[in-house]
Amino acid sequence: MAAKRILTVDDAESVRSLVSRTLGQAGYDIVEAVDGADALDKVAGGVDLVITDINMPGMGGLELLGRLRQRPDTRFTPVLVLTTESQSAMRRQAVAAGATGWIVKPFEPASLVALVRRFLS
Amino acid sequence: MAGPAPTSLAGRAAAPMDAAAVLFHDAPLAIYLRAPDGSFLEVNRAMAQLFGYDSPGQFLEAMAAFPDQHYLDPASRRAVLDELAATGFVTGRQYQAMGRDGFVLWVEESARLVDAGGDEHYYFGYLRDITAEKSTKWALTEAEEKYRAIFEHAVEGLFQMTPAGRFVTVNDALCAMLGFPAATALTDDPEAAARLFVDDGTRRGLTLALEEADMVRALDAELRRADGTRIWVSIHARAVRDGNGRVVLHEGSMVDVTERRLSQEQLRQSLARTSLLFHQTVTSLSKTVRYRDPYTAGHQDSVSRLATAMARRLGLSADEAAGIRVAGQLHDIGKIVVPVRYLCKPGRLVGLEWEFMRQHAQAGYEILKEIDFPWPVAAVVWAHHERLDGSGYPRGLSGPDIPLGARILAVADVLDAMASNRPYRPALGVAAALEELARHRGTGFDAAAVDAARSVIRDGLIRY
16 A cells, blocks of 8 residues: 655744654655645645644645635545644634644654544554 | 633532532642553543543543543553553653544643552542643744744845944854855954954944944945955844843844945946046037137137026026036037138128028037937027027027027027127127117017026126
């Protein structure tokens, strides 16, 4: 079976590489995007899960969520929000927009892998 | 996460009350009791709510079905239980856990073994939600990282230096611009910034300006590079003050503008040369008539000066006045078509002689019209003998059809002619000239131009 493909969306290079390294070691195939618009270009290849930041220059995470939910090919793709936002109002907004899960930075590598496994098993 | 709502004690007044149970359930901290095998015996409301359950009962049910479900990483559950078994307590263990709604939070867990008497043991523990603390700290590091990336990758030279002239931080772009191999070459030398400025007055000016205005924009300064070569930079800087309002730091950017300054200087020089060449050419052209009529060359110079002064008095711009100055210098250039014997004739011109003389305005136009002056020089020369009432020549234009420059020139021309000696008569004098102009003010000559001539002569700007 081919490795599951995960798209990680963050404007901070350090976070992208941290996510890539963590999930890459766990055997996933990782695609990186620097903002929502970049992510929309890159989901076209087909991804199994999206991990996105909320606050990004250009298109942010909430708008990306909305767009993903409108596309037939990504309507049911699990989307995890990985952000420094811990406000419950923002959380409710993300859930309403179709977020599957929410994890605040920083993340523990093992926890991220466990969380991703839950959605991809 | 929000703490549990306070229990309404009023409703339970009749029931027997266990103070410990009330404390346990109403405590804002998430508290649990669990068996040595890890299964939960009891949790309080705060614990249930921390993981998104409505009641302790719901939480216990969910955990009974899937014992480790709130531990994202099974290893962290194992680690807590192992340590409890080994030592009897855990303190401040931090890990990530997941609530029922898919929200992953950071918790800090502490627990200890409780001996309930006999062989009975259980663990008593509590959890603290530290999600907000963790994320805030991380957000700060992320912001710092972004700032550092901007600082390090900037194309402009960025710096922070003390008012005394010691560099505190500099980026790679600044080092490269100043020819230093590394930032430390600048920051380790307390005199580096002070030595940088070719003119120390510029640095003192910068310090003073920041002290007074907090901000300096586009200050050009000449700097010495490491190898002794010099560059010009444009500095943007602001002052950073301490709690007492004292300036402790200058921070800002420098951009190398050496190329721009060089090309500006070259452009300025080339412009000056072109301008000089232009005026030399006009003067030479003006002097060509001297070989036929020495009087005319001097006359053109005087009319040019007088008309220029009048133009300024009339409020024309410096550029418009420059156009009139050139037209004045060349207004009689057409006289080279007039036979010398008529030009120098001691008496009045008659008949055909006069017809020849009148041709000079048209001829001047023909000579000048192909030159692309930035002003309408040919048109003004063409019309400098026209009169407002249509009595002039060569075309008999009237009023507004005569260019303003020509109307000014007409007054200056007549005034200078009457005030100077002519081959056929001695000078009539300025007073007589002004009287003659006044007689035709508004009919033959432009009224404002006549007034301007009177005023520049009265004020002594032009003397006869």
